[in-house]
Amino acid sequence: MKRDDLLDPTIPGNKLRKLKYNLEQARTEGKSTILTFGGAFSNHISAIASAGARHGFATIGIIRGEELTQSYLQNPTLSQAAECGMQLEFINRADYRNKSEKTFLGKLEQRFGDFYLLPEGGTNSLAVKGCEEILSGDDFSFDYICCAVGTGGTLAGIINSSETHHKIIGFSSLKGTFDISGIAKFVDKHNWKIISDYHFGGYGKVTNELVDYINCFYNKNKIPLDPVYTGKMMFGIEDLIRNGYFPKGSRILAIHTGGLQGIAGMNQKLKTKNLHIIEHG
Ligand SMILES: Cc1ncc(COP(=O)(O)O)c(C=O)c1O
Structure with a gap:
């Protein structure tokens, strides 16, 4: 077994690999905020919150499930993300399904300003490049x-x-x-x-x-x-x-x-x- 889980205590495994070139790219583009998506127990959300705190990016997590608005502090993943300073935004499942649509992303930009977008799960070509390592x-x-x-x-x-x-x-x-x-x-x-x-x-x-x-x-x-x-x-x-x-x-x-x-x-x-x-x- 290759223990990539031990790569980093809070950005472990494939998360560090996926983020390596994306963080570089975010810096190159002069972005100060990373926005991404995830579910209530998402490893990706946890890792982005931690990476943002460590590398000086503000982070916004768009979370599936409006019902979590009241209870997220009892959720270990989301409370850790909030502790790292991630701004959490809870949306209903129907809206969440639009997370890759241009108009939906446009609305997020109007609301939160400029950001570096990472898709749910963090997969894009730069993430794949990191996983090649x-x-x-x-x-x-x-x-x-x-x-x-x-x-x-x-x-x-x-x-x-x-x-x-x-x-x-x-x-x-x-x-x-x-x-x-x-x-x-x-x-x-x-x-x-x-x-x-x-x-x-x-x-x-x-x-x-x-x-x-x-x-x-x-x-x-x-x-x-x-x-x-x-x-x-x-x-x-x-x-x-x-x-x-x-x-x-x-x-x-x-x-x-x-x-x-x-x-x-x-x-x-x-x-x-x-x-x-x-x-x-
Ligand atoms: C611990 C863990 N292993 C494996 C995967 C699967 O990775 P991928 O979405 O790149 O298939 C994920 C999701 O990112 C994960 O959090």
């Missing part, structure tokens, strides 16, 4: 490289820096057939595939089986996994190994992309539903 040194000696997938920007970077002998596998955290166009537009190699069998009910959904797996993985390996991305990926890898998917002797590298900040919020939800909770965090 994930693989280094000995990583290239592996046969399979596995990574969790949301938007696919991280996987796109890994694909771009991979060599022809590598097989790149993305484990989708989303339910249903993954729309590969978001990855295909950044890559021109074909040594990759997406596996969609380990979403555990969909994005942000977990089951007792997954939580038990994450706890067991931690007890065995002392490596914490998050419930939205890396836990599902590792469950998938181990399941595929058991089912003989990988030829004997294959060398498999799993990328730990972080996401551990989301455990506290997930545990809050699990407790209210009387489900098993993640025992580390």
